[in-house]
Amino acid sequence: MRQTRLRPPRLKAGDGVTVVSPSWRGGEVFPQRAARGAADLTARTGLRVSISSVKPGLCPESRAGRAEEFNRAVQDPATRAILWMIGGLTASELLPLIDYEAFGARPKVLCGYSDATVLHHALYARTGATTFYGPALLSQFAENGGTPELTMDSFAELTMRGWTGRFPTASEVIEEFVDWADDSRPRRAVPALPRKALRPGLAQGPLLAGCVPSALQLLGTPWLPDYRGHVLAFEFTDDNGYGPGQAARDLWQLRHAGLLDGVEGLVLGRPRGWSDAQREQLERIVLDVCHGTAFPIVTEFEFGHTDPVLTLPTGVPVELDNTTLTLLEPSVR
Structure with missing residues (x-):
């Protein structure tokens, strides 16, 4: 049984959050919705949310392009948290290309669900680091009318305030x-x-x-x-x-x-x-x-x-x- 003590630093207002798309690049299909989610998360937490893109010259849908985008967020010292844009079907294609050593050396808040499972589990197996199975930008934080209170509060309590309890x-x-x-x-x-x-x-x-x-x-x-x-x-x-x-x-x-x-x-x-x-x-x-x-x-x-x-x-x-x-x-x- 692994009992990890490798936990990321808690987030604070002003910290950078990079939104990545290891699976479906839904933010490029619904850019206005993605922008709305980034704005709501920024306004209600004080975090600085930016939406990443694949490095020029690489195909956005390719496994090399998506892995480079993810690893760049892992390696970027200004990125304190990495947030999934949304799930999909193809995150498993990136498993051999992930920079596990960099993530283990400097773990960050990493949050997403569904297809994100494969990278959550792989990072846990390889590094023992805590990651977060939780909301994604496009499907939760971009909700029309604002992110539901329970969704926002739970994310902020766990990643920013070190909450414990029921x-x-x-x-x-x-x-x-x-x-x-x-x-x-x-x-x-x-x-x-x-x-x-x-x-x-x-x-x-x-x-x-x-x-x-x-x-x-x-x-x-x-x-x-x-x-x-x-x-x-x-x-x-x-x-x-x-x-x-x-x-x-x-x-x-x-x-x-x-x-x-x-x-x-x-x-x-x-x-x-x-x-x-x-x-x-x-x-x-x-x-x-x-x-x-x-x-x-x-x-x-x-x-x-x-x-x-x-x-x-x-x-x-x-x-x-x-x-x-x-x-x-x-x-x-």
Whole structure:
């Protein structure tokens, strides 16, 4: 079990945040939305947010171009935090090209979700450094009407203030789809389902968060972290067509690969847009997959492909007590 003490310095007003696109370059498709997200994050935290671009002469979509952009942010002393523009499908292409030594020598706040999982886990496996599974610029901070309070507060508390304590719950959830090409109004919120202790219990261990189908891309590679001893916080993509059947396939692969052996707890993220019947089906699947284990399991947690979203730190000790997750140590120094 890895218990990391390699944590990035806490952010403060005036620090530089560089937005990178290791996966889909959505900011180039929706530049006005990206600018809105940068402006909201700057106004509400005092951080200086800038949107990166690929070095001239390199193809923006190429793995070399995207890796150079990411490594440049890692190596830049003026960049104190690196924020994902959005997820995608191609971050795993960069795994052999990442400057792990530079990140380990000078860790920075690194935040994103979904496809970002592969780099979060690879950096953790190679360096032991804490990174943050949390909001991205285009999909969270650029929300019309402003970033949801819980999303903004959680990011700032963990990365700027060294917060510890119980992760708050969300009373509302935003699931309405609005086309980004015409997001002329804020999305509507509805009451959120409560968290559910699918298998009650008490557990402690360092946290390891990610998106299940993204995490599976690291099976059989040297970038796979050791799950043993961790409290896993795993969630599922909201890609069209992904439902309980796809979740069952991916969870069984985790189990068959031995990755659920020796874990301390399992926190499952709230699936976006699933019906009550699909949620009940997922619960049955999870209990079936986890049969023979004893760790506690909670569902409907507020992270990943949902809004608002909590920021979760990799490698920092937590306590899971039924539906309550408590951060025991600061995530930044």
